[in-house]
Amino acid sequence: MNRFFVNPNQIEDQMIRIVRKEDLHHIKTVLRLRAGDRIEVSDGIQWEYEGIIGQLEPEGLKVQIVSRQAFAREPKVHITLFQGIPKLGKMDFIIQKAVELGVSEVVPVFMARTVVADKGNFGKKLVRYEMIAEEAAAQCGRGIVPYIRQAIPFSKIPDALDPVSTVLFLYENEKNITIKEILRSLPSIPKQIALIVGPEGGFDEKEAELLKEMGISCVTLGKTILRTETAGLAALAMCMYELEL
DSSP states (O other): OOEEEOOGGGBOSSEEEEOOHHHHHIIIIISOOOTTOEEEEEOSSSEEEEEEEEEEETTEEEEEEEEEEEOSSOOSSEEEEEEEOOSTTHHHHHHHHHHHHTOSEEEEEEOTTOOSOOOSOGGGGHHHHHHHHHHHHHHTTOSSOOEEOOOEEGGGHHHHSOTTSEEEEEOTTOOSOBHHHHHHHSSSOOSEEEEEEOOTTOOOHHHHHHHHHTTOEEEBOOSSOOOHHHHHHHHHHHHHHHHHO
């Protein structure tokens, strides 16, 4: 069933109003849905609904609420992916698949070995990233649209980390310590995890040393060295398997 996201103020006791032009175009022209068809709607905060499409009116599309429930597919653990910015369109792929795997936030990071230059206009890509995140969230039935933050330099990572997060950085030079070992050694199931992934070429030695000095655990993802667009996704899957399944 097709899913859409609305603001909570668009939801009334028995009715939801869809007003965003992009959603109306998608419903009417792309999906060719008609009055009487059923869709899913999420308020992006707590509740998801099943509803029946009504008539399109000047102020928007009315959807009659059939049922309501708390989010059924949102992970209990909040995972933030600090992703070293890759070249070409790899960030699009990373965001899409990370959303499908259950990420809560993605933070693009300019690192020493980042190939893409920071010319101050990276923020223009944020609109596309947000659209990719929303489409992926709708496709896989997420209750929320994960937050895509503005890009930051590596030096700002300490300020961006939540003090209660379990922080892991995926380091190709680490040979022994695994994500499983770290998570199973914790006294309780973590509510927040931050994963730090390098760009093509991995972490610069100074970056790796700084993270170690901060007390952040470096972990291996196995015997092979993964590409930057694979490493974070593999780590996400490992965390979800260990904590959610």
